[in-house]
Amino acid sequence: MNTKYIDLIDQTYHFPQEEFSRNETSLEFHGVDLMKLTAEYGTPLKFTYLPKISENIQRAKKWFANAIEKHDYKGNYNYCYCTKSSHFKHVLNEALKNDIHIETSSAFDINIVESLKAEGKITDKTYVICNGFKRDQYIKNITRLINGGQENCIPIIDNYEELTLLSDGIERDFKVGIRIASEEEPKFEFYTSRLGIGYKNIVPFYEDQIKNNDKVELKMLHFFINTGIRDNAYYWNELVKCLKVYTKLKKVCPSLDSLNIGGGFPIKNSLAFEYDYQYMIDEIVNQINITCEEAEVPVPNIFTEFGSFTVGESGGAIYEILYQKQQNDREKWNMINSSFITTLPDTWAINKRFIMLPLNRWEDEYERVLLGGLTCDSDDYYNSEQNMNAIYLPRFKKDKPLYIGFFNTGAYQETIGGFGGLQHCLIPTPKHILIDKDKNGTISTKLFSEQQTSEQLLNILGYDN
Structure with missing residues (x-):
């Protein structure tokens, strides 16, 4: 027995x-x-x-490189680390060995970025994607970072006031992104994410606040759903809706060239864990290719923000x-x-x-x-x-x-x-x-x-x- x-x-x-x-x-x-x-x-x-941090970053980079080659994708891929998963210096030091970028979510994140920049771990060319609902201190810190020369700092607009608040403090031309308020999974108690701007309001917001603003350049559309990247009807449906917004916005906004699909890769939680990462990335890249080809617009550069998957x-x-x-x-x-x-x-x-x-x-x-x-x-x-x-x-x-x-x-x-x-x-x-x-x-x-x-x-x- x-x-x-x-x-x-x-x-x-x-x-x-x-x-x-x-x-x-x-x-x-x-x-x-x-x-x-x-x-x-x-x-x-x-x-x-x-070492596992670097290993997972390199795995993801390889999967995207394979998919880009397989589908003859004309855009590039940028790996961002979502700092809120773990802000520790030893984590950031290890992750930044792998030529990656940073995603922030609150005011003090910017102080961490500035510390890493002072040590030479981050340069002015490093993308700093600033997510989250931005109030006074976060706005001030982002403003200071951009005014200090961080040319690839991209605040992701989360509400209708943020662009004006940023413009008031930033002394140079700057780039922004817009976050889509995705619809939540049916089992949720609410229908739409509290984060971002609704699907139908993205293009009107651009035309009202950004199009004729010579100081601001819209570069990125940001898409993220709470359940993460899963092979189910809900994820693919939300991705398709996002891509339709991207192609519609691209036709009226030539500067738009990047799509941020957020994070949400699952990590191993059981010895029986199975997840086909390469398949999912192949399908995402393929869907972007197909949608953009049908709409006759160039494909975007792809950004991801992997937090749990990284660390x-x-x-x-x-x-x-x-x-x-x-x-x-x-x-x-x-x-x-x-x-x-x-x-x-x-x-x-x-x-x-x-x-x-x-x-x-x-x-x-x-x-x-x-x-x-x-x-x-x-x-x-x-x-x-x-x-x-x-x-x-x-x-x-x-x-x-x-x-x-x-x-x-x-x-x-x-x-x-x-x-x-x-x-x-x-x-x-x-x-x-x-x-x-x-x-x-x-x-x-x-x-x-x-x-x-x-x-x-x-x-x-x-x-x-």
Whole structure:
């Protein structure tokens, strides 16, 4: 009878996989021995495997290059990183090694851009696509950036007042884009995105505010839907509607030459994950080609804004199982030495799934359990198998410590969780490790931040006097 955890994995998934393998005692992630990592740094622990960021950027660039060649596409492709997924300097430094551009969403993003520019990581030629609803400070920062010589800074107009506010402060000619307010998926509680300008109002807005404004040049139409790039009728229908707007606008606006299709590539959330990225890109490029040919307008340059796809699969979190609570005859709760609400907030906020695997004891028998966090909140738990209301791990034994890892957690968790700030029930932010690999394949680790201390939390709360 197959009762070992390794048997469960072997009969359920293809294993090992590209990023996951096992040595004699431990799970490895991209060749990193995770039990050695925990032995050196302790748990709870978060880590970022930096090479994965560059790897995913290069993969996307290759897929678009293949599609452009296949369909004889006459436009070019520009990869932008969506900074709100992770603003950390080590993430931006790694991403910018790959000749990419930046998408921002709020005022302080511009300060980050200026810092990177001062260090030579960004030049005046780098595209800085400024999304989001823009109020005073964001407008001032964009104005300062453009006045300072960032010629490829393109504010994306989100409402009818923004163009006037920008024009009042910018001292030179500048470029803009317009964001389409796409229609939401039928299951949403509202019909149209709060972001952007409605389909029917795009051309009138251009003719009213931009066409006769010698200072402003419309360069980009921006399209994004909340569900991301999926092979379903909803996505293709919205894309076609967007392309019709583009061709109609292009006929009255010769300067328009770029289409931003936003982001939304999914990342791996299960060992059974499947998604044909090349097929989707082929179809997108083909649809743009066909629509523009039928309308007899030149094809646009394509921009994307990949956030989670860029950084998500680089991150992980490691916990130790502290204790098991048998609450009734069916439910066993394995308690971790941290909190899901504070360290992986997407698990309870939007029921997001991550890959979860034990680091050790794969040769032991497994059992069905639930995972609980340390806070006194009933929502502080994780259930990766929504249909079964439980997950499987090696059987809990007090004398044999069990460590578990959550993988592909690199996008949004730190910012949503309030990195360095107050956490629910004052659970401290865990230490964070950066993992890199040189050209020879040698792995190195570096402590980015220590676990939060009580002194830091008390200082935030005003108890420092």
